[in-house]
Amino acid sequence: MNILKKFMDSGKKESVLCFLPSGEFDLLRGEQSPKSSLECIHNDAALLIWSRGRLQYDLVVRKAIDEAEAGNDVGDNSDFSDDAISILSVQSKKKEEDSIFHLSPKLNIKKTWSKNGEAALTWNNLAGDEPDEKVQFVLSNEIPLKDMDNFLQVLYSCLFEVLNQKPAKLATDNEIKDIELLVNTMTDDGTEELSNKLQNLFVVDDSAEEDDEDDSNDNFVDAKENAVKSKKAKKPFGREQNIPQGKQLCLIEADLHLFDPIQELFILQEQPINVSLIETGKYQYWLSMEGKEIRLGTNVSPNVNPTLDDNKLGFIFNYTFENITLSYMLKFLSVSEYKSFKMEWTSCLWMFLNREPWEKVSEMERQYIVNAESTNLIKDLDEILGFGDDARRESAEDEDTESSEEEEEEKGHKKRSVLISSESFGETPSSKSSSGNKSLTVSYRNNRSYILRGDKIGVFKTVDDDDDSGLEFVSVIKNVSNADGKKIDPKNPMMYMEDRSIILSDDKNLNRLYKLDIERGKVIEEWGTGDKNVVQYGPSKKYDQLTAEQTVLGISDKALFKIDPRINDENKIVQDQSKEYASRNKFSSVGTTEGGYIAVGSEKGDIRLYDRFGIRAKTSIPSLGQPIRHICTSGDGRWLLATCDSSLLLMDLTVKTGKNAGNIGFLKSFPSTENVKTYILKISPEHASYMVTYTKKPIKFSKAYFNAGVGQVEQTIVTSTGPFAISWSLDKILSGSAKPYTVNRYRSDVVEDNFEYGTDKKIIVALKDDVSLSKIKSFKNPSKMVLMPENNINDFYE
Incomplete structure (x- = not known):
């Protein structure tokens, strides 16, 4: 109108x-x-x-x-x-x-x-x-x-x-x-x-x-500035208030756009405005945007879901007020101005996260950090074709065919959602655990999944028939206790010894691991680690849980070591297959490949790659700022997936240049002129604005996983934030798709989700008080109606 x-x-x-x-x-x-x-x-x-x-x-x-x-x-x-x-x-x-x-x-x-x-x-x-x-x-x-x-x-x-x-x-x-x-x-x-x-x-x-x-x-019309002369000069009210004092690092002009959730388009708000980055304190920075009509400002932080778009010369971010999160875009007027802002923003964010001066970063590391932060995914044709090898192309074709068949099938059959109540754990509504489900682990050898809830472990199995598929409750292991009968708070479950046992830890005893026999439903062994507190642990090789392999890989905040329960001593660490550093590296996560190569991430955000125990790292990948919460690797060691709070890091570990070209970073180091190709996977600020407004919480990812299976090609990623399960397609990531992910929304927050072994078509989802089996085909392209449905939300629940 x-x-x-x-x-x-x-x-x-x-x-x-x-x-x-x-x-x-x-x-x-x-x-x-x-x-x-x-x-x-x-x-x-x-x-x-x-x-x-x-x-x-x-x-x-x-x-x-x-x-x-x-x-x-x-x-x-x-x-x-x-x-x-x-x-x-x-x-x-x-x-x-x-x-x-x-x-x-x-x-x-x-x-x-x-x-x-x-x-x-x-x-x-x-x-x-x-x-x-x-x-x-x-x-x-x-x-x-x-x-x-x-x-x-x-x-x-x-x-x-x-x-x-x-x-x-x-x-x-x-x-x-x-x-x-x-x-x-x-x-x-x-x-x-x-x-x-x-x-x-x-x-x-x-x-x-x-x-x-x-x-x-008469119509309302804009007057000429000189049409009416004011009898006294007036100063615009509030133009300078609330702008933090500090050193101005840059001042650049840009056009300001706001994402309209109704039209789902960015709408121009004002052009141009002044954009500046201000140092307000030690490793504290402020982004200021001021025009004639609009004035905005926000702290430099990953919580604004920043996205640098090289193709649009744009910077997209979230802005929150009164519990509503909006998505803005600064569109710069020239390539040089965009690059100038990109460098300043990236360095400010890095210094804020690392609490160290930018000058300490080498030139090569700076290039890696700055280039990794942008969304420019243009690649050489050879690289794309290298990724899309025969196995992957065949898999993608099979997926397209299967998706088409499934869509046709769904026209005649309504999908039935399967949710399993926490009462399966033996709880009544009045005695339901306030903490809810804590974690999920999936068996590779059979169709079982295990959910930790308080001091209980729920056992579920997947069921497939001609009409539907879902989960069925099998049993519950109650009152998990140590060998002396004292209750423990089980955490970090890891399948072990042909999936007949589960390795657990307890925060009250950090230098001890517990082996629980699933059939007997009790802890049968305890392993000490001497003076080393175990931060994280995993299999010595990616698929060891399918075998009778007994050794386990562990890390402390400054050491990497192998644990062998056969050692006739309280301390089960293999001393000659350990690597301890003099300083605290704040190790936080560990992952292994099918061949036993090791990746270790830290709270500082850097990642080290080893080809075996007890030696120096072959490759050290610089920090992009955020702590590494979890690491998952592809079976062949080419791809590494690191989970950070508000982003995932997908790294191609193939050396592209120099004498080591064709090798992977676990075996050979990258030349000084080459950085690890890293794709930063984020929820777009437009979609994040819906999610954050609905949940009133920032984006925080759960552990991210590749689909798993011996001899299978990793082609899909799954993770979650709040009540949203999210799936990324590797093919779409590498082809430069602007939105390479799909989303499924649930009634409550997703604690953890992972693929059913041997397929990327189904995932098992642990909610706070429920467990669900979902099909990837049920995930939807993100939109306001998907992320914030207003009518019957049950139409989208799993």
């Missing part, structure tokens, strides 16, 4: 200037109110601004009227289009169906966001029963956000006329913008102050009093 429309029905007392045709009208009560904090008044209403006389306006909420009512009351009114009749031209049979608010600064009207992430307008209910009562108009999802912005521009113009008693056509751009700035920066308890400041911003032009009343019939 053309919301900046001409005053209509100028001869009538009530003339509609503009309107928002559809939304929900709510009453908002204060926290101290004994009544409900939110009460819906009309679930379908329109919001209007109308003129009730010369330079006086009302904000009106009108209940929507159905066509039957409209047909009885509509008269001849040619000023409205047919589809606007029921809202704007029909007088309600009941006068109380209109809620009328005289427009003044005391309303303190603001653009906000509802709890469901919908655009809304809130203002004070001055006639309410309680002093802090407000009302809210939540815009319908069918109405573009730009219509609300246009509505607000008319409202600001009306407010100018109310305060200055002269037509808005005489106002300059800055005078209207100053009103907008003041309205949007005033606190709830500052309405009197707002009114005073608005009055003082302008000098009343007495000549306006002589204008004919018919001026109200």
